[in-house]
Amino acid sequence: MEQQHKISEYVKPWTIPKNFGSVGRAINTTSRPQLFSPITIKDMTMKNRIAVSPMCQYSCNDGFMNDWHLVHLGAFAKGGAGLIILEATATSPEGRISYGDSGLWKDEQMEPLKRVIDFCKIFGPRMGIQIAHAGRKASTEPPFLGHRKQGIPFDDPKGWKVVGPSEVAWDENSQVPHELSISEIKTVINDFKNTARRALQCGFDFLEIHGAHGYLISSFLSPCSNKRTDEYGGDFNGRIKLLLDIVREVRTVWPSSKPLSVRLSCVEWVKDGWQLNDTVRLAKILENMDVDILDCSSGGNSSNQHIVGGPLYQMPFAQEVKNNTNKLYTMGVGLVNKAHEAESCIAENKCDIVAVGRAFLRDPYWPIHVANDLDCDVDVPLQYAFIDKRMMAHLHGKDIFDLKKPGNH
Numbered sequence: 001m002e003q004q005h006k007i008s009e010y011v012k013p014w015t016i017p018k019n020f021g022s023v024g025r026a027i028n029t030t031s032r033p034q035l036f037s038p039i040t041i042k043d044m045t046m047k048n049r050i051a052v053s054p055m056c057q058y059s060c061n062d063g064f065m066n067d068w069h070l071v072h073l074g075a076f077a078k079g080g081a082g083l084i085i086l087e088a089t090a091t092s093p094e095g096r097i098s099y100g101d102s103g104l105w106k107d108e109q110m111e112p113l114k115r116v117i118d119f120c121k122i123f124g125p126r127m128g129i130q131i132a133h134a135g136r137k138a139s140t141e142p143p144f145l146g147h148r149k150q151g152i153p154f155d156d157p158k159g160w161k162v163v164g165p166s167e168v169a170w171d172e173n174s175q176v177p178h179e180l181s182i183s184e185i186k187t188v189i190n191d192f193k194n195t196a197r198r199a200l201q202c203g204f205d206f207l208e209i210h211g212a213h214g215y216l217i218s219s220f221l222s223p224c225s226n227k228r229t230d231e232y233g234g235d236f237n238g239r240i241k242l243l244l245d246i247v248r249e250v251r252t253v254w255p256s257s258k259p260l261s262v263r264l265s266c267v268e269w270v271k272d273g274w275q276l277n278d279t280v281r282l283a284k285i286l287e288n289m290d291v292d293i294l295d296c297s298s299g300g301n302s303s304n305q306h307i308v309g310g311p312l313y314q315m316p317f318a319q320e321v322k323n324n325t326n327k328l329y330t331m332g333v334g335l336v337n338k339a340h341e342a343e344s345c346i347a348e349n350k351c352d353i354v355a356v357g358r359a360f361l362r363d364p365y366w367p368i369h370v371a372n373d374l375d376c377d378v379d380v381p382l383q384y385a386f387i388d389k390r391m392m393a394h395l396h397g398k399d400i401f402d403l404k405k406p407g408n409h
């Protein structure tokens, strides 16, 4: 039985030789698009600059990943992503957004993650995980069930009491969070550390701390949601303390040789909220704490936000951070859908890695198709060599291979 579940030795990627392109297309062999140039950050080398942005699937039981995640994430690996960042993974059961969220708060949850990593790595992506606590935005239904938008009340069997920096609800329909005590904050920090240790044991190459979108860390950063008067609130230094404590503790178990990323909401999209200059100020501190990458997102902490969206709308945040720091790599994200858009982000030095979300859900082979648009050669899984008769010819050691002839495959 175990043998049957083993991956065949034939399941492996195959690099298309330089002079092979998709049938009928010229191939650009002189200047390789910047998007498909490798990048090395600490001991992690990505084959290209394309990351799958973390995307919750709300499809776990008790935080355990399953076959859905293997197929979902495995498709991105086959599709040519350079880095796959697994969805927001809860550091404690209360830190889940919904009861279907992924978790890594106990050792038993490591096994299915290792299975995903082992399969995906065959195709060459680096594997990352985002670790998270949902704070006052926890205790919800999976959004695709959508019939309880305001979240599940804490006294419902499926819900729990949400926590936050202060007793400020996300909106009028949400639970008022329990204000974390100092000793409860220490537990949260410790949970991040223990989750990071497990992530290392699983074999992840990249770790991201979720400090964005109004979840726990993000809600501590913002003066709109953090009204504390102790060391974890008040001025800028007090509000960033939770994140810095988490970074420091995580770095004691996540080796300095491995890249550590922080995702931030670079702006909150409300007048009196967290602003881009706060992000730059924080980025300068983080780069001196052995954080390697700032993943530049925005919004999510206020129900009053007014987002001005559009293609590449968050890229200026990544660029601003890049221009004002010395060592930090930046990841840009948000409405990067087209090949030339993604290429421009790297070629014009707006960011070092492009994170792509929904485009991957629409098309898991997004990198291969983008490469084709940019006339660039990339890996495809061996099994899919059938899509290109010149690849098949190469495999069979012939110059010309006619797939229409019977018996040739």
Ligand SMILES: Cc1cc2nc3c(=O)[nH]c(=O)nc-3n(C[C@H](O)[C@H](O)[C@H](O)COP(=O)(O)O)c2cc1C
Pocket: 053, 054, 055, 056, 057, 087, 088, 130, 210, 212, 213, 263, 297, 333, 334, 335, 336, 355, 356, 357, 358, 359
């Ligand atoms: C289904 C879905 C789930 C998401 N889950 C997460 C998550 O777990 N963590 C996170 O930081 N962002 C999450 N996001 C935000 C994406 O990572 C990304 O930042 C956002 O979708 C914008 O990129 P896009 O325009 O390429 O989709 C999610 C987005 C989608 C569509």
